[in-house]
Structures are given as structure tokens and as C-alpha cells.
Amino acid sequence: MNNTPVFDYEDIQLVPNKCIIKSRSEADTSVKFGKHTFRLPVVPANMQTIIDEEIAEYLAKNDYFYIMHRFDEAARRPFVEKMKAQGLISSISVGVKDNEYEFIDELAEAGLVPDYITIDIAHGHSDSVINMIKYIKEKLPESFVIAGNVGTPEAVRELENAGADATKVGIGPGKVCITKVKTGFGTGGWQLAAVRLCAKAARKPIIADGGIRTHGDIAKSVRFGASMVMVGSLFAAHEESPGKTVEVDGQLFKEYYGSASEYQKGEHKNVEGKKILLPHKGNLQDTLTEMEQDLQSSISYAGGKDLESLTKVDYVIVKNSIWNGDSL
Numbered sequence: 283m284n285n286t287p288v289f290d291y292e293d294i295q296l297v298p299n300k301c302i303i304k305s306r307s308e309a310d311t312s313v314k315f316g317k318h319t320f321r322l323p324v325v326p327a328n329m330q331t332i333i334d335e336e337i338a339e340y341l342a343k344n345d346y347f348y349i350m351h352r353f354d355e356a357a358r359r360p361f362v363e364k365m366k367a368q369g370l371i372s373s374i375s376v377g378v379k380d381n382e383y384e385f386i387d388e389l390a391e392a393g394l395v396p397d398y399i400t401i402d403i404a405h406g407h408s409d410s411v412i413n414m415i416k417y418i419k420e421k422l423p424e425s426f427v428i429a430g431n432v433g434t435p436e437a438v439r440e441l442e443n444a445g446a447d448a449t450k451v452g453i454g455p456g457k458v459c460i461t462k463v464k465t466g467f468g469t470g471g472w473q474l475a476a477v478r479l480c481a482k483a484a485r486k487p488i489i490a491d492g493g494i495r496t497h498g499d500i501a502k503s504v505r506f507g508a509s510m511v512m513v514g515s516l517f518a519a520h521e522e523s524p525g526k527t528v529e530v531d532g533q534l535f536k537e538y539y540g541s542a543s544e545y546q547k548g549e550h551k552n553v554e555g556k557k558i559l560l561p562h563k564g565n566l567q568d569t570l571t572e573m574e575q576d577l578q579s580s581i582s583y584a585g586g587k588d589l590e591s592l593t594k595v596d597y598v599i600v601k602n603s604i605w606n607g608d609s610l
């Protein structure tokens with residue numbers, strides 16, 4: 283590992299190619315992921331302060347990918363039923379504890395097959411995740427299974443071999459993650475290099491998860507092999523965001539907290555996440571639109587017409603060329 287180049291998003295600049303389109307609006311940012319095609323290779327993090335049922339429905343209706351979080355367990359079945367009744371994509375998260383096996387049984391017995399199921403735990407390279415992948419694939423073989431989180435090529439291969447249709451890469455690079463400081467482990471500080479390593483080993487799609495601080499980081503993730511990019515903080519604090527609104531000195535902020543924080547868990551045990559306040563932003567759609575436009579520009583700089591063109595561009599490593607870490 284010590285001979286492996288390590289870098290993060292701010293250390294990389296993509297090198298432009300000759301433009302082949304007349305307008306950035308010609309650039310196609312859509313991506314096929316599983317059986318469906320989405321407008322952007324971006325998915326809001328499956329966290330309680332980022333997504334709720336209303337946002338999920340909005341995203342599904344407007345052809346964006348979404349993953350509902352798993353923290354309101356009882357709401358998941360009615361959510362799948364509601365989405366199916368509307369002809370919308372159903373995409374939920376599960377954990378690995380015993381009751382989750384019962385939940386999978388319940389869905390299978392009712393013939394309710396979610397289009398996407400994400401197995402969402404901190405340390406995804408584990409038998410508990412491997413067993414859950416196998417169980418879902420046995421009971422709900424038509425569901426597309428995303429498994430994570432992992433940070434190594436070995437983990438990607440093992441989860442793929444167990445039957446995962448995609449893996450989610452990122453241990454500790456998130457804005458509200460404290461895994462790096464609490465445990466000494468993870469991909470925090472070299473997330474983009476970890477995405478590169480994992481993508482090289484992968485035979486199926488990978489989702490780059492965490493550490494996205496600018497829209498340009500989405501293009502960089504695609505360059506280094508991600509099919510989809512999971513984004514938390516950039517989607518937090520919108521008008522529609524579920525995080526609580528807080529007023530400080532006359533200014534409006536919204537809460538964004540980690541799924542492994544005490545605010546999510548309700549107790550201070552195995553805490554690996556924190557809470558921050560982010561300035562209130564506008565509407566979610568404005569951010570999605572800007573993200574799409576910025577990605578269209580990225581595609582034009584890549585000298586292509588679609589996301590594929592981003593995957594081959596040259597890059598240079600310019601250590602900390604823009605700013606250091608989280609100082610946005």
C-alpha cells in the first residue's frame with residue numbers, strides 16, 4: 283500500500299480536451315444504474331437530515347436516483363407500497379441485525395420487491411453484510427443490491443462475489459464523520475485514491491460516498507471510476523431538507539448530523555459522527571440544476587458529449603492546489 287499514490291479531491295485537476303459540442307446544453311449527464319436511467323450520477327446520502335419520503339418522491343418523479351434511509355424501520359414497507367402504487371422507483375436501506383432478516387421475509391411474502399436495496403453499515407467488509415447480501419439475493423432476487431461501506435479492493439471483490447450488484451466506497455471522508463479521529467482508520471484524506479483503487483478491482487458499479495465538497499468533485503469521481511456519487515453535506519440545509527432549522531444571530535441554519543452520531547443513535551455509544559449547522563440554502567432543485575449544468579461543463583472540458591468522456595481524461599496531481607480539506 284505504501285507505494286500506492288494517495289490523493290484527495292483537492293489534489294487533482296483534470297486536463298481539458300478540445301471541445302466537440304456547440305453548447306453545454308448538448309452534454310448528456312444521464313447514467314444507467316441497474317435497470318434504470320437517471321438524470322445525474324448523483325444520489326443524496328441516505329441520512330435522516332438529508333432525505334425524507336417527500337424528497338424521495340420528488341426525486342423519483344423527476345428521474346433522479348435516491349436511497350431512502352433506514353432509520354424509521356416501520357415506515358419502510360408502507361413507503362415501498364406507496365412508491366409502487368404511483369409507479370415510482372422504490373429504493374430503501376437496511377441494516378444487518380436480526381430484525382432486518384424478518385423485514386426481508388415480510389417483503390418477500392407480500393411480493394413487494396424494492397427496485398434497490400442498500401445495505402448500509404459502517405464497516406461493510408464483514409460477514410454480517412455478506413450474509414445479508416446472500417439472503418436478499420435468495421429472497422428478493424430481482425432487487426438491485428448495493429452493499430457498503432468499504433474502502434479496499436478486497437472488500438469490493440468479496441461483496442461482489444457474495445452477490446452485491448454495486449458497492450459503496452468511503453469510510454470516514456464525510457463532512458460529519460469522525461471515524462478517522464475516533465478510530466485511526468478509513469479513507470478520509472485519500473478518498474479519491476481509494477475510489478480509484480476500488481474501481482480498478484470492481485467488476486460492477488461503485489458508488490463514491492463522502493467527501494464531495496464541490497460540483498467538480500463529481501466529475502473527478504467519475505474520472506476515477508465511480509458510476510454514482512453519494513452526496514451528503516452539499517444536499518443538506520435546503521428549504522426541503524429534513525434537518526431542524528436553527529436561528530443564530532438572526533441568520534438561519536439547518537442541522538446536518540452523522541448517522542453514527544448521538545443525535546441519530548439517541549445515546550453516546552460507538553459514536554462516529556457529529557452534528558454541524560449549515561447556512562440555510564435555497565431550494566433543492568436549484569442545487570440539482572446547478573450540479574447538472576456544472577457537470578455538463580465538465581463533459582465539455584473533457585472533449586465529449588456524455589459521462590463516458592470523463593473517464594479517460596488526463597489528470598495532474600497538484601498537492602492541495604485549491605484548499606486544504608474542509609476549509610470551504
Ligand SMILES: NC(=O)C1=CN([C@@H]2O[C@H](COP(=O)(O)OP(=O)(O)OC[C@H]3O[C@@H](n4cnc5c(N)ncnc54)[C@H](OP(=O)(O)O)[C@@H]3O)[C@@H](O)[C@H]2O)C=CC1
Pocket residue numbers: 377378379402403404405410431452453454455456459461492540541542552554
Ligand atoms: N461511511 C462511513 O464512514 C460511516 C458511516 N456510518 C453510518 O452510520 C450508520 C450506523 O452505522 P453502524 O454503526 O454500522 O450501524 P448499526 O448500528 O446498524 O450496526 C450494524 C451492525 O454492525 C455492527 N458493527 C458496526 N460497526 C462495527 C464494527 N466496526 N465492527 C464490528 N461490528 C460493527 C453493530 O454492532 P455493534 O453496534 O454492537 O458494534 C451492528 O450489529 C450507518 O448509516 C452508516 O452508514 C457510520 C460510521 C462510518
Ligand SMILES: Nc1nc2c(ncn2[C@@H]2O[C@H](COP(=O)(O)O)[C@@H](O)[C@H]2O)c(=O)[nH]1
Pocket residue numbers: 327328329431452453454455456457458459460461491492493494512513514515516539540541542543554555556
Ligand atoms: N464516519 C461517519 N460517516 C458518516 C456518518 N453519517 C454519514 N456518514 C457518511 O458520510 C457520507 C456523506 O458525506 P458528505 O461528505 O457528502 O457529507 C454519507 O453518505 C455516509 O457514508 C457518521 O455518523 N459517521
